[in-house]
Amino acid sequence: MSQSALAVELKGIWKRFPGVIANSDINLKVTSGTVHAIVGENGAGKSTLMKILYGMQKADEGTISINGSDLVFNSPSDAIDSGIGMVHQHFMLADNFTVLENIVLGSEPKNGIRLDFAKARKQISGIAAENGLAVDPDVLVSELGVGDRQRIEILKVLYRGAKILILDEPTAVLVPHEVDELFNTLRDLKKEGLTVIFISHKLDEVLSIADEITVIRQGTTVGSVNPHTQNVSARDLAEMMVGNELPTPDAVGDTIQDEVVLKVENLSVFAKGGKAIVDDISFQIRAGEIVGIAGVEGNGQAEILDALMGIESASGRVQFKNEDITNKSTRHRRELGIGFIPEDRHRQALMLEAPLWENRMLGHQTREPNSKGIWLTPRSAKADTKRIVEEYDVRTPSIDVLASALSGGNQQKLIVGREMSGEPKLLIAAHPTRGVDVGAQAAIWDHIRNARQAGLAVLLVSADLDELIGLSDNIKVLLRGKFVADADPATVTPQDLGTAMTGAGEAA
Amino acid sequence: MNLRRIGMSLIAPAIGLFISLAATAVILIAIGASISTVFSSMWNYGTSPRAMSLMLNLATIYFLSALAVSIGFKMNLFNIGVNGQYVLGALAAAVVASNLTLPKVASVTITILSAMIVGALWAGIAAWLKVARGVSEVISTIMLNFIAIGIISYIIVRTPIGTETSLNIRGTKAIPETGMLRGVAFLDPGTPIYGFFFISIVVGIAYWFLLNRTRFGFDLRATGKSASAARTSGVQSNRMIVVTMLLSGAVAGLVGLPYLLGDTGSYTLQFPTDWGFTGIAIALLGRNNPLGIALGAILWAFLDISSGQLILEGVPREISTIMQGLIVIVVVISYEVVRRYQVKSEQTSVAKALEKQEASV
Numbered sequence: 001m002s003q004s005a006l007a008v009e010l011k012g013i014w015k016r017f018p019g020v021i022a023n024s025d026i027n028l029k030v031t032s033g034t035v036h037a038i039v040g041e042n043g044a045g046k047s048t049l050m051k052i053l054y055g056m057q058k059a060d061e062g063t064i065s066i067n068g069s070d071l072v073f074n075s076p077s078d079a080i081d082s083g084i085g086m087v088h089q090h091f092m093l094a095d096n097f098t099v100l101e102n103i104v105l106g107s108e109p110k111n112g113i114r115l116d117f118a119k120a121r122k123q124i125s126g127i128a129a130e131n132g133l134a135v136d137p138d139v140l141v142s143e144l145g146v147g148d149r150q151r152i153e154i155l156k157v158l159y160r161g162a163k164i165l166i167l168d169e170p171t172a173v174l175v176p177h178e179v180d181e182l183f184n185t186l187r188d189l190k191k192e193g194l195t196v197i198f199i200s201h202k203l204d205e206v207l208s209i210a211d212e213i214t215v216i217r218q219g220t221t222v223g224s225v226n227p228h229t230q231n232v233s234a235r236d237l238a239e240m241m242v243g244n245e246l247p248t249p250d251a252v253g254d255t256i257q258d259e260v261v262l263k264v265e266n267l268s269v270f271a272k273g274g275k276a277i278v279d280d281i282s283f284q285i286r287a288g289e290i291v292g293i294a295g296v297e298g299n300g301q302a303e304i305l306d307a308l309m310g311i312e313s314a315s316g317r318v319q320f321k322n323e324d325i326t327n328k329s330t331r332h333r334r335e336l337g338i339g340f341i342p343e344d345r346h347r348q349a350l351m352l353e354a355p356l357w358e359n360r361m362l363g364h365q366t367r368e369p370n371s372k373g374i375w376l377t378p379r380s381a382k383a384d385t386k387r388i389v390e391e392y393d394v395r396t397p398s399i400d401v402l403a404s405a406l407s408g409g410n411q412q413k414l415i416v417g418r419e420m421s422g423e424p425k426l427l428i429a430a431h432p433t434r435g436v437d438v439g440a441q442a443a444i445w446d447h448i449r450n451a452r453q454a455g456l457a458v459l460l461v462s463a464d465l466d467e468l469i470g471l472s473d474n475i476k477v478l479l480r481g482k483f484v485a486d487a488d489p490a491t492v493t494p495q496d497l498g499t500a501m502t503g504a505g506e507a508a
Numbered sequence: 509m510n511l512r513r514i515g516m517s518l519i520a521p522a523i524g525l526f527i528s529l530a531a532t533a534v535i536l537i538a539i540g541a542s543i544s545t546v547f548s549s550m551w552n553y554g555t556s557p558r559a560m561s562l563m564l565n566l567a568t569i570y571f572l573s574a575l576a577v578s579i580g581f582k583m584n585l586f587n588i589g590v591n592g593q594y595v596l597g598a599l600a601a602a603v604v605a606s607n608l609t610l611p612k613v614a615s616v617t618i619t620i621l622s623a624m625i626v627g628a629l630w631a632g633i634a635a636w637l638k639v640a641r642g643v644s645e646v647i648s649t650i651m652l653n654f655i656a657i658g659i660i661s662y663i664i665v666r667t668p669i670g671t672e673t674s675l676n677i678r679g680t681k682a683i684p685e686t687g688m689l690r691g692v693a694f695l696d697p698g699t700p701i702y703g704f705f706f707i708s709i710v711v712g713i714a715y716w717f718l719l720n721r722t723r724f725g726f727d728l729r730a731t732g733k734s735a736s737a738a739r740t741s742g743v744q745s746n747r748m749i750v751v752t753m754l755l756s757g758a759v760a761g762l763v764g765l766p767y768l769l770g771d772t773g774s775y776t777l778q779f780p781t782d783w784g785f786t787g788i789a790i791a792l793l794g795r796n797n798p799l800g801i802a803l804g805a806i807l808w809a810f811l812d813i814s815s816g817q818l819i820l821e822g823v824p825r826e827i828s829t830i831m832q833g834l835i836v837i838v839v840v841i842s843y844e845v846v847r848r849y850q851v852k853s854e855q856t857s858v859a860k861a862l863e864k865q866e867a868s869v
Contacts, residue, residue, distance in 0.1 A: 311740055331742030340740065348740040351733040353851070358726075363741035365726045374722050397861035404851055405858040 006068065007032040007164050007195040008053065013062035015048055022048040024219045026062070030164075030212075035186055035196040037206040040216035041241055041297065041463050046199050049216070050166050053197075054086045055079035066164070085157025089168045091149050093141050100124065100137035103156050127158050132188040146273075147178035154185065164195045169298075171205055183209045201241070201296055203234040203502040215240040238498030255288035256473060259321070261426050261457035262308075267316035269303040269481075277303045278314065279481035285426070290448070290458040292472030292489070294465065294497050300481035301461045302343045305428055308459070309333060309340050320426065334363060339419035343430035343461070345408075349415045352404040356396065357385040359403045360418050367422060388417035392447070393440050408435040416444050420451060427451070430461040445471060465494035479503050513850075520846045521793065521800075524839030532831050541823045549821055554814035561699035563809040568705045568766045570805035573787025575715050576760035578796035580645075582719065583732040585752055589649025590760040590784030592656030593630045597623035598764025599660055602680040602775035603669060605687040615687040620707075620765065627761020628754045630656065635753035639746045645753070657781060664777055679776030689769040704766035711759065712798040728752060760784065789836045795843060808832060 006029055013026035023045045030036040040046050051057040053064065055073030063070050066082045073079045076086070093102050100117065103124055109116040121137055128135060133151045141149065150170060157165060167186075171179045186196050186209060200206050206213055207227050214224045215237065222240055225232045262285040269278035278300040285291045295301055307314035310330040318326050320336055334340070340363065342348035350359055361370040361381050369380035385399045392413040396406055403411060412435055419427060432448070433441040448471065452458060462468045468475060469489045477485040477500040485500045533543045553559050573590055580587040587593075601623035608615045634652060637643040664670030664678050673679040689703035719725035730738040731748050739745055763783055768775060790808055794800030815828030 309740065329742065329744060330740070331744070334742050342740060347734070347736045349737060351730060351737055354729075354733055361726060362730060362737060365723055365730075365741065371723050371726075374724065376721050376723060376726055378721075395862050397858055401858055402851065402854055405854040 005032045006030065007066070008197070009065045010049075010053070011063045011065075013049065013052060013064075014060045015045075015052060015057065016060055021219055023052070023059070026216070026219075026221050028214055028221060029224075030195060030197060032067070032195050033190060033193050034211040035190055035198055035209055037198045037200060037210035037213045038216060039199075039201055039203065039206055039213060039237060039241060041201060044216045044241075045219040046216055047168065050086070050168060050197075050199060053079070054084060054166060080160055080162070083161060083163035084166065085160060085162025085164070086166045087150070087153045087157060087168065087170060089170070091153055093149055093152060095142040096140065098138050098140055099135050099144075099152055102141055102152055103137075103159050107160055124155065124159060128155060131158065131185065131192060133185060147174060147181060150174070150178075150182065151185065154189075163193075164197065165189065166197045166199070168199050169201075170198070171200065171202060179205065201298070203237045203241075203296070206237070207232070207234060213237065217241060233499075234502040235495050235499045238502060239495060254473075255453050255455075257287040257289075257455060259287045259455075260284050260319075261287050261289075261321060262459065263317075263319040264308070265317040265319075267304065267307060267314055267318065269300070269307050269312055269314045277481050278307065280316075281478075281481075281483055282316075283476060283483070285457040285459060287425075287455040287457050288452050289474070290452060290460055290472045292460045292462065292468040292475040293478050294468055294475050294487070294501055295461075295478035296501050297463060299478050301430065301478060303481075304478075305340070305342065305430055305459075305461065308428055309338070331366065335366060337423065337425035339422075339424035339427040339429075341415055341419050341427070341429040341432050345411060345415055350403045350411060353402055356389070356394075356399045356401060356403060356406075356414060357382045359414065360385040360388060360399075362418075364418065364422060384421065388414060388421065392417035393443060409440065412436050413440055413444070416447070420447055424451075424456060427456055427458045429458060431463060432460070433462075433464070433467060441467075465497050469494065469497070477501055516846055516850055517795070517800075520842040521803075521839050523842045524793075524835055527838045527842075528831055528834035531834050532827065535827065535830060536823070539823070541821065546818065546821050546823055546827075549817050550814040553817040554810050557696035558699050559813050561693070561695045561701055563806065563813045564695075564705055565699075565702050565766065565770070566809035566812060567802075567805040568702055568708045569763060569783055570786055570790050570808055571708050571802055572704075572711065572759060572766070573763045573783045574790035574794060574801045574805060575711060575787075575798065576756050576763065577784070577787045578791040578794070578801065579715070579728075579756040579759060580752060581732075581791055581796050583728045583748065583752055584735070585749060585756075586646045587631060587634070587649055587753065587756045587760070588646055588784075588788065589631060589634060589652050589656075590756075590763065590787050591781055592649070592653035592784075593627040593757045593760035594763035594784060595660055595779065595781055596630050596656050597627035597761030598768050598779060599663065599680070599775045600626040601761075601765055602683065602768055605683040605769070606681040606774070608687055609684065610686070612686050612689075616689050616769065619687060619769065620762065623761040623765055624758040625761070628758040631753045631757025631760065632750070635750045638753075639749055645749075653784070660775075661777070664775070673774050673776055675776070677776045677778055679774045679779075681774065683769070683773045687769070688773055689765075691770050700770070702766040702770035704762075704770060707762075708766070711762065712802065715759075716798050724751070763787070789832070792836055792840050807835075 008028065008030040010026055010028040013023050015023040026049055038046055048057065052059045055076045055078050064073065065071065066084070071082055094105065097105065100121060104120045109120045124137060133155055135148060135151055135155065141152065154165070170182060174182060189196060198210060210227060212224060212226050215222050217240070264284065265282045267278060267281050268276055271277050283291065293301055303312055306312035308318060310328060310333050317324065320338065325333055346352060351362060364370050369377060369384045371377055382399060388394065389396060389399060394410050394413045394417070396410060416432055433444050436444065448458060460468065460472060469492060472489045475487040475489055475492065476483045477487060477497065479501065487497060487500070536543050536546055554563065573594070576590050577587055601619045604622045605615065605619040608618060630652060634645045634648040637648045638645050669680060670678045671681055673682070691700040691703040691705065693700040695701065719729060727738065727743045727748060730741060731743055731745065735745065764779065786808065790801055790804040793804035811828045811832055815825040818825045818827055
């Protein structure tokens, strides 16, 4: 009967930020009483879309209709009133409150001016029983594990009467058996007639839980598939997510020299709870060699890079040329000639409210042309910033504008130019061409290739599989913090890599 | 573009001043006073040579205090403990100076150094607590203020360091005239300008150089602009916290000296103990910029000095305190509004400039 009714329909959603189009012409139909997965790379525009649906941001264009009627959301409370609930990736719970207190927080049942906890308790245990969400309402949240906390978050939105649940990367923080429990919960919710929108980039999980899957690439919906009726594999989805429209960088000749620049032995990084995010990996990079790491984001790439830069503490051993740098500071590593292009440029690579030339000094403030001894040398730093702007085609009217005024792609070009300055011996790069337009992308590839010719060793993490295959001399596939496969870029296809990345090949 | 930026940075305080003057006028009307007579008598008195001398002296103290606060502010470190740091620094300076019989330059130099060291050490406690135990510096510095006052009372009342001074209050032994830094009278013959007025100008210039022309200053500003990006760039955050806190405390140690060496010559129980909080307000007004802080300090001192005039007009002198409060609130808000507008407008102007470039290609 109402099975085919649409719970959510988005038509022609556009959202622009200065310099970036986050969503362009998004169309989405979510059938009531189903689990609908939205998949896409980080930065593809999933989060923006969900923020629009939850009323946290307003779309520039397009319509939202919930259960058949067009609505305009000015704030999350409008969305909550129409039965939408959001379970955030990062839990929003007060540790020193009990489960019960956390659930009612913000919409407390009142009896006059008194809090009516008895009533709340009854209501909550009712909801919990209906949906198979077993929690003890009187335990302090600080005593609970991640899986329990997530159940509380779900209870919280159900308590507020949500009929449509948005789960933002719910499995990112869970261990495998907790994922199974979550999926059981979701199936129960579906039985109760609720609609679940599930955001993820873990394709094997999506295939096991979703009734329908919509793929977002570069801000737009590129297609929907139904895993029950259509025969789709993780590899097909990976292909849809990554696309095949970018120019392919061609590897040029063999430039690998004998000297080992970076040698990593038994590197592990642990999360606070003791879970290994990077699990005992070893590899080495020689001068003139580019080693690529393929993997779905969130499998430990960022942690490997941070550990190699000395930003994150790790166990194991890291050797640069002949020096053991395991316990050396980030500054020392940079001064040895290690360039770093981090994954999150706003958080790690830029001072957004500082002019471009000050950003050129960042990370290189102890070296020429930025300083001599203890003194800064702004004049030569400015001159060198102009050089970078020209060589890397950074589109800006001046080097005095704030970094925040540039588009993401131009910020990235500045960062790449900065990190390639001063003749680095090793470049640690995450998504060096993310957000960069096609022409500039080819230019960055050329810069990297030329430097490789001169003996630069590169560790390359990229979500763009064509880039990875085109540039790398060796590719290692990372899954859940471990290298699970090696691939030869001369023979491997993006499809093969996609399969290995998602672990879909493991069963076969 | 740069001219525009300077213009923008002047807009916020101008708006702040205007609004707070308007609000004060409303209050004056409400209590039935004449706006013109009140403002004109404040202005007339405030611009007299004697008042201007007093104003510059007070502004010297406020300037140093605000500089101490803003060193921390620049990297989002909130040193609320300037009060405690400067009273201990001043006490140490008084004790050291009163026991020195050296030529003036040597004596004053040693006195200044001892005040700075004591201020830095006291601030260092908060730095250590933050780095080693994760205690918020806001909490620890506030608590250390109370402890400092308590220690000083104990020392002066219960130990031989405190004696009965000429004014019938307990305090430290008088500093010999060779240890004093009285200053010169050039505006009003009866009211010399503190020697520290000139020292504070040097401190202001040194502050600017440290922040804008040294690697350390870059690290400090980078930490304030983005702690995560600074860390990625190789700044060791714990080390920065300790060094910055020590520096802030060292400058705070100077705050009591203009008055001690230019006026009282002894640390008594009546030594003012709240110049540190004034420094916070002025650092906010001056936006951690030494020139802005200097202007803010003069304005603040003007309102303090000329408030005495209000009583003569039959108006409570607290009006000037209200004005000070209004100015801070309004200026801080308008800074933020202007900042957001600036970021937005720069984004659009860059986008426009690029469109033009693109079109002409």
